[in-house]
Amino acid sequence: MLVAVNVLSTCMFQIQFVLLISRQGKVRLTKWYSPYTQKERSKVILVYKRYASLYFCMCIDQDDNELEVLEIIHHFVEILDRYFGSVCELDLIFNFHKAYYVLDEILIAGELQESSKKTVARLIAAQDSLVETAKEQASSISNIIAQATK
Template structure:
């Protein structure tokens, strides 16, 4: 099971933090600080896999990937494969790239809800749902289309909509 997904910038600010097991907010902040502390102190030429038992309890591991100014981090238990999690990070980043045309940190800051939508199409409740970025993009586009249609309907004045029903 995936326990958490984090995107942290190189200054230690979380741009996304989603925990799939219940944690108090202060505990989440502490975990993010601890993970960032480990990531920023690691050399570039070492493995992207870390044992995380001291932070997340027994049977916990971290896989991360560093892109530009962002660390993409997945925390999971032994029921998941490290290489599969590394590939899942790649799927997440590729999908964000398709969504935002070469994703950057500002896209994540200003499109927070869309980023969560993408993540929810890939992982839900700590379980992997979809690993094909094309399928994820289809679902995200459909959700965006439905939200746009819903917003357009809600913008129609009530007097106009009541006139149409006569």
């Protein structure tokens, strides 16, 4: 596993976009990192790997290393699996904002930002804690307003 982390931490390329597509062809998640014309699209290649009922796709330049991108895809899937407990298509449908947050912790502007699964898990847990705190505060404010308006 140490080798995979070293490979991930030395990536020197930019991912153009990320797609998660179901077997039925429905797009479940998209993240675009750079715009390009139709002519430029012919210069990029699509690297994908299927996990269960989802295809994880990333677009890279022809000169970039496909094996590194496959490793990033696997890294993303492992983190989603840890977070959702065996991630499935429904997790992405009903918790798409969390899937985007995980992706944003791993990739920024199409470049690998964080290769440590523990660090990503810690950041996601902190974000979930902030969201729960905000929900509780909003609920208590709503209760105070409701009491005041009676």
